[in-house]
Amino acid sequence: MRSSTRRSAGRAALALAAAGLTVVVPHPAAAAVTAPAAIPLAHAATPQGALPTTGCTTAGTAATCELYAKPGTLTVSSIAIPIWGLSSTDTGVPGTPGPVLVVTEGATVTVNVHNGLPGALSLAVPGLLGGADDRAGAAPGATKSYTFTANRAGTYLYEAGHTPDGARQTAMGIAGAMIVRPATGPGTAYGTAFDDETALVLSEVDPALNADPAGYDLRKFQPVYRLINGKAYPETDPIATAAGRRVLLRYVNAGLSAHAMGTLGTEQSVLAKDARPSEAPYLKVSDSIAAGSTEDTLVTVPPPEDGPKFAVYETAGRLDTAGHRVGTTTTVAFGGMMTFLDTGAAPSGTDTAGPVTQKLAAAPSTATALQTVTLTADFTDVPNGGSNVTRAEFVVDDPAIAVGTGTPFTGTFGGPTVTGAQATLNLATLTPALAAGKHVVYVRALDSQGNWGVVNSVVLTVSSSGPVTSGGSLTPATGNGSAAVVVSATGDDSLLGGTVDQAEYFLGTQGANGTGSPLALNPGTVVAESATIPALTLAALPEGPVTVYAHSHDSFGLWGPAQALPFTLDRTPPAMTSGIVEPSPNNGTAGSPVDPTSIKVTAAFADPVTNGVSTAITAAEGFLDNPNGVPGTGLMFVASDGSFNATAESAYGLIPLSQLTGMTEGPHQVYVHAKDAAGNWGPYAPLTLVVDRSGPVLSAASATPNTVNRTTTGVTLAATATDNQTAVTAAEWFDGADPGKGLGHPMTVTATGPKTANAGVVAGPGGFAVGTHVLSLRARDAAGNWGATVTVTLTVTALSNIVFSDGFESGNTGAWATATGPVAVLPGSALSGTQGLQATGGGAAPAYLTDPTPLNESAYHLQFQFRPDTLATGTGTVNLAAGLSATGQQLFVVQYRKSTGAAQVRLGVRRSTGVVAYTPYLTLGTGVQTIRVDWAAGTSTTHKLTVGTASQQLTGVNTGTVRLDALWLGLSGGGAATTGAASFDAVLSTRFTLP
Known part of the structure; x- marks a missing residue:
């Protein structure tokens, strides 16, 4: 049963291996591109055995390791990413991860750190390098040595230490693997024998950090590339082995996140974590490795019938590279942290890997569908066996093209290195023609031993239209047709490398290319374009939405797509929907709650929708007793919500109370109106302000009965109040001295007309002293005016015993x-x-x-x-x-x-x-x-x-x-x-x- 399960998993591994032949588009936003399925990875060599002693020189029991830190470039799926990397020599190309440092248990190890970075750099080797953290490190341009004893065999991470930039330096690539072999020599780890071994350094890249390492906020770290030994699948290096061999996988997590690593088609036996042996090795298909940790697992390669390749991959992460897609589909292509245990038979001889493609370039890299593109590349087999490079070819977006049937390069082939080889791609004659968008050109080379090399790729952008017109604007973008409108835009042909030589616009409907009204410009790759639409032209258009279309033409004879610019043609003005003057009536002393020294005029306005358009109200004003005021010169109103920006607005203005001085008593009109964004002033709407300075007059005042004793139930005080302007709103009475207006005893007011009322109250005589009382009565109108007092006489006799x-x-x-x-x-x-x-x-x-x-x-x-x-x-x-x-x-x-x-x-x-x-x-x-x-x-x-x-x-x-x-x-x-x-x-x- 176990064998059957393993064979099924092996078939799944074969499926992933096939997917390993898929190459993806370098940018997630680019048009989908299909990779040729027949492009092979390099043949797996003879089982690689134990890792060689690298990175350090030894003398007796002493080992000296050199680490040169300096800026460099990492290429992932043809995308060049700036890094801070390491090399073993001063002239070496810096890479990430740094060189694998292999030493022997018990050795005295000295690591010399040569700092070519902008900030101070120190070294940390968790588990080996003891003592206090080095927070000073080596200054830029300086060297610092770190000496320690490799007292425990195992796999370790070395990385940038604890200087202020240490975390940033590690995230930029200053990290690598250190292996301490047991004193018994290679071939065993933690007491377990193995046949082959490899170090798998796991890391991530956030391009935003790499583009600005000093200014980037590490708390926002969002990696889009997940790498094994600095490469993302399908560019990762396979692990050469053979069926039945025991492979030691030394995982080193140099990233900022945990990664769960597993194998497909077989199991892993976990030997150690952080160089500390397991009490008893245990089997895991997948195991999570924390950031900064290491793990050693042993894999026994299944028999041949289970397949030739077995994936080693991140099981809990995304197996993609920045969202790249498969060909022209929307399917996300395999990528990220994945490689293979490869048991493929090696060709005869010692050369088992194909040539490397270098310095690949396309000129131009952005072209029209009518241009010819020249591809240039170097090919070398020197690092992979030294055989002669016999040919090279390219394919574009076509998975059906078999190896050896691509379009050939021309150049001086026949030696181990070929420089300056070229191939041409005529886009005009290509069948089928390439669609507009991004395409990937894949290049590979063949050596004399029959080995095809790993593919390299370059992105080619094809355009079937002319310059891009962007940044367009209309000034103003809203109007009533009484003023001209300026059209402005930018023509940009930098994508194609041509010159923008013409531009035009259409009003309302886009016509045939070249038939529009011209936009003025000075020819160039990126140009400013402008024109003025006359007011007479706009005046002839019906009210409603109008679209202006602007586009550009280039020196290749191509018209670009038009940018649509909306214009709102609004001729209907806003109207007042409600309004009030407060306080009104007013006697010249009563201010509003907003300003006690002024009268508040409040009005609501709305701009109606006509033919589908309505514009925001931008201003409002009022005129006192002037129905013919010049728009824009009246009493300025303020938007109630703080800003005029909507088609319905409430606004208010303040009239100083001092302005009422000298105004006649009676009704006055405040004429208000509003303006919309199109410049339309609405009609005047009157709001009434009543000026009233005289209080009500009382008549027919009486006290019934007018002679009482203290046992009488009550005395009814009554009078009739009449005002010359406004309603009677209050009345009061008092006995003797005047307590002040509004401070007397209140009376009930019952209106008998717009300006008349009866005032009355029942007063209890028990509150009066015995004797004759002169009671004063007065009334108040809606403007706050108290009238003159009138008096009545009340006689109160003593109470009996x-x-x-x-x-x-x-x-x-x-x-x-x-x-x-x-x-x-x-x-x-x-x-x-x-x-x-x-x-x-x-x-x-x-x-x-x-x-x-x-x-x-x-x-x-x-x-x-x-x-x-x-x-x-x-x-x-x-x-x-x-x-x-x-x-x-x-x-x-x-x-x-x-x-x-x-x-x-x-x-x-x-x-x-x-x-x-x-x-x-x-x-x-x-x-x-x-x-x-x-x-x-x-x-x-x-x-x-x-x-x-x-x-x-x-x-x-x-x-x-x-x-x-x-x-x-x-x-x-x-x-x-x-x-x-x-x-x-x-x-x-x-x-x-x-x-």
Whole structure:
């Protein structure tokens, strides 16, 4: 089962290997380009075995390594990227990663860092180079040595150290792999034997950093290239091996992100991480390697029937190179961190790799479909076996062209190096013709041993149209046709390398090339173009949207695409939709909330849509009493939202109050209008401002009745108010000295017309002192003017001491306001005289009379005769009398109780908190009893209950400001056990004293 699974995975690896023949477009935004499927990678050589001892020189147990850091260039998919790289010699080409440094366990290692970078550079080798971090490093142009003992075998990362630019230097390429072999020699790692080994240094490139390493914000690092040993697939180097061999993969993550690396078609045995052996090697198809970490895995190459190639790739990342696509499709091509374990049989001899293509160029690199492009390249087999280069060819965007059938190069072939070879690509005769856009030209060479070299590529941009017209503008871009419009644009033929020699524009509809109105220019590769559209031409057009088309012509005879420039032709002006002047009416003293020294004129405007166009309102203004003001010279308005930029706007203007001086009383007009972006002023709309400086006149003033005593319920004050301009809005009255306008007692105003009203109020005479009062009345209009006062006379007489008295000699309860429950005037209840009141109890049902004559009394005295007769309360009580406030609160009660013993009474007084305070009970004697109550309002008052000559009182009681306005006499508030009847007579209440 395992073998079957591995074979399936092997077939998948073959599919990836086939994908390895796909070459992609270098720019994600470019038109899709197809790569020739038959272009082979270099043959895998004889299994590569253990890595050679490189990068350092040894003498006994000492190893010396040279690292020269300097700026360089990294080419990825034909894109040149500036880097900071490393080499082993001063004259060497700097690359990233740096050279693999191989030393032996136990050696004393000295690394000399030669700094050719702009900033200080130090060295870090995590796990080997101990001591404090070197934050100073070598200054630019200087050298610094680092010595340490390679005391543990394994795979290590070396990188830029901890100087201020250290992280930036590492991200720019200052990093590499260091291998410490065990003292037993090559062929084993962590006690495990291997046949072949390779170092795979993982890194990323963000072109934005590389373009500006000093100014780039590393927090925004977004890599688009993910590389193995400085290359992205399909340019990565294969790992030469053979079926059944054990391959040691030394992963070194020199990037800023973690990368999960796996193999397809086989498994990896993890031997160590960060040069520390695993307790027991374990199998992983894929394993994540943290940034700055290393990992060593062992792969046993499957048998031949499982396929010749097995992918080593980033399993959790994007296998693409900057989003490059496959051919003309939208499919993203394979790229990024991927290479192959290659078991392909090597050709006979020692030369197993094809020539390298160098200095590839296309002239021109941007061409029209009518031009011929010359390709130039150098080819060399010196680094790959030294055989003679026998031929070279190119293909364009065609995966069907087989190896050896491309278009040949001409040059001096037959030696190991060929320089200046050329080939021509006639775009005019190419069949099929190349579409406009970017294309990739792939170049490869063949050596005398039959090895085709790795492809190189160059991007060719083909254009089928002329110059680009951009940056176009119309000044103004909105108008009403009364002014000329300037057309401006830029013609750019730099993509093709031609000269812009003509330009034209069309109004409304684009006509045939060369038939438009000319744009003036001075011929050049990039030119400024301009023309003026006359106002007469615009005036002849209907209102609505108009499009101006501008395009350019070049020296190749090509007209470029037109740029469409929109123009809004708007002849319909804005109109006012609402408006107000505030405060109006105005007496010249009342300002607005925005500015207390001015009157605010507010208006809303809208520019209607006509024939599909409407433009923003840009200004508004007003004229006071001038319907013929010159537009643009009036009172300037301000947009309510701070800016005129919409087709519907609210705006306001301020008229100084001082401008009302000298203006006649009566209505005035503020004429307002607005202008739109097309220059159209709207019609004037009037808003009314009423100037009113005179207050209302009062007539028919009266006080009814005009003579009262303090027991009178109220006095009605009334008058008729008339204003000459505006409505009457308020009225007031006051007694005696004028408290100031608006500070009197308010009166109710009822309008009887636009400028007339009745004013009235009911005043309580209890608030007046005894005597004659001259009351003043006045009214105010909507402009805030108070009129002159008129007066009425009110005479208030003194209140009597007696509030109420009744001996029931009338034979009825007519002196009382109401009778509640079973009460009756009977001879048998007479306690003095011939008649008296009988109140009969029936459980909780009341039986009492109500006297409402108390008038907001602050002191109250009550006296009445009482005989218990048959009245009993069981365990409860019943009230014989209660004093009440105007809202019905019981201010005092006389409580009675009787069960089987003697009858008793007590006084209860309500405090301001609502809690009732009670006196002790007084026992009633036999026969008729005279009961007296003394009550008063205040914060510390005394209340007294007297029965005959005995009394009880409460002192220091806070009853608050409440006043007494009614009396209940009889039975109230009783419990369910209340039975029998009692007699009442000779009722007397007073304000001041009892007789």
